[in-house]
Amino acid sequence: MVLIYAERSDDELYRQAVAFARALAQAGDVRAVAIGDADGYSPDGCGTALANLVRERAPDIVVAPGTDRGNEALAHVAAELDLPMAANCTAVTPGDPITLTRVRWGGSLLEEARLHGSPAIITVAPHAVAADAVEIEVESIDAAPGMVRVSETVQALSAGVSLTDADVVVSGGRGVGSAEGFAVIEELAELLHAAVGCSRAVTSAGWRPHTDQVGQTGTKVSPSLYIACGISGATQHMAGCKGAKKLLAINPDREASIFASADYAVIGDLHEVVPAISAEIRRSRSG
Numbered sequence: 001m002v003l004i005y006a007e008r009s010d011d012e013l014y015r016q017a018v019a020f021a022r023a024l025a026q027a028g029d030v031r032a033v034a035i036g037d038a039d040g041y042s043p044d045g046c047g048t049a050l051a052n053l054v055r056e057r058a059p060d061i062v063v064a065p066g067t068d069r070g071n072e073a074l075a076h077v078a079a080e081l082d083l084p085m086a087a088n089c090t091a092v093t094p095g096d097p098i099t100l101t102r103v104r105w106g107g108s109l110l111e112e113a114r115l116h117g118s119p120a121i122i123t124v125a126p127h128a129v130a131a132d133a134v135e136i137e138v139e140s141i142d143a144a145p146g147m148v149r150v151s152e153t154v155q156a157l158s159a160g161v162s163l164t165d166a167d168v169v170v171s172g173g174r175g176v177g178s179a180e181g182f183a184v185i186e187e188l189a190e191l192l193h194a195a196v197g198c199s200r201a202v203t204s205a206g207w208r209p210h211t212d213q214v215g216q217t218g219t220k221v222s223p224s225l226y227i228a229c230g231i232s233g234a235t236q237h238m239a240g241c242k243g244a245k246k247l248l249a250i251n252p253d254r255e256a257s258i259f260a261s262a263d264y265a266v267i268g269d270l271h272e273v274v275p276a277i278s279a280e281i282r283r284s285r286s287g
């Protein structure tokens with residue numbers, strides 16, 4: 001039997017997990033269970049409730065969508081049952097042990113692996129399979145008492161264009177130098193109706209909020225143009241902007257790895273180059 005954790009924070013990803021589980025079960029049984037969170041989402045409370053159900057029903061495989069909550073809850077299940085968990089799977093072949101393919105390093109690596117132990121605990125990589133239109137019956141159970149609970153949800157402040165929808169993204173890295181240094185990035189972004197992004201070095205330094213971070217542990221963007229200013233081009237950053245159609249990099253270090261992925265390169269100081277681009281845009285528009 002395949003048991004699905006019906007985590008529906010993203011309905012499309014949930015339906016993809018259903019399709020994945022149904023293909024995996026072949027003619028077998030697929031059951032879905034949702035965890036009620038009337039008092040607020042609790043990751044360990046969900047994990048314990050699911051782990052208890054797994055002990056009781058003994059499924060062969062436990063599947064969840066590859067959402068933040070799907071990954072988090074199944075990690076708790078695996079820890080409670082002292083089993084391994086494989087996140088972000090794109091293909092699974094039943095057997096003993098199960099063999100699987102999973103996405104790693106923000107999409108830059110596909111790993112072939114064997115998963116020992118029973119049940120196999122896996123989450124499905126987003127968009128690895130097409131969503132299933134079939135609606136399966138979902139049993140609802142209560143979360144167990146948890147030590148961690150979401151007490152408040154705060155909407156991200158979004159001024160202007162959102163990173164995921166932007167056609168142009170102007171992104172700054174450590175080379176910007178300070179929070180105040182982003183004034184030139186913001187100015188260019190405004191002129192281009194672009195969103196402002198940044199690297200993790202910038203969010204770690206507290207210069208920009210995490211919602212602006214592009215990369216493996218940030219937002220994945222796919223604009224027509226990505227302008228990387230003072231960003232070295234670490235794989236974890238590139239994992240977030242490799243969907244861009246064109247990449248312009250501005251960096252004084254001609255050896256910086258970002259230039260290997262760039263369509264356009266300006267070897268120079270962003271504090272000179274970026275204001276010069278803005279000035280040129282203004283001049284051409286006023287003319």
Ligand SMILES: Cc1cc2nc3c(=O)[nH]c(=O)nc-3n(C[C@H](O)[C@H](O)[C@H](O)COP(=O)(O)OP(=O)(O)OC[C@H]3O[C@@H](n4cnc5c(N)ncnc54)[C@H](O)[C@@H]3O)c2cc1C
Pocket residue numbers: 172173174175176198199200201202213214215216217218229230231232233234235236237240250251252253256268269270271
């Ligand atoms: C598990 C994990 C997850 C991670 N996730 C992410 C992620 O989601 N996103 C992310 O970005 N990183 C991520 N990182 C961090 C990543 O490895 C890099 O450390 C980070 O991307 C570096 O940021 P940076 O390019 O701004 O800084 P640096 O690597 O320090 O590069 C700064 C660049 O600025 C240039 N520069 C300096 N002065 C100027 C100037 N005046 N004008 C123009 N250029 C200048 C320098 O030549 C240099 O190339 C992750 C790391 C790990 C281990």
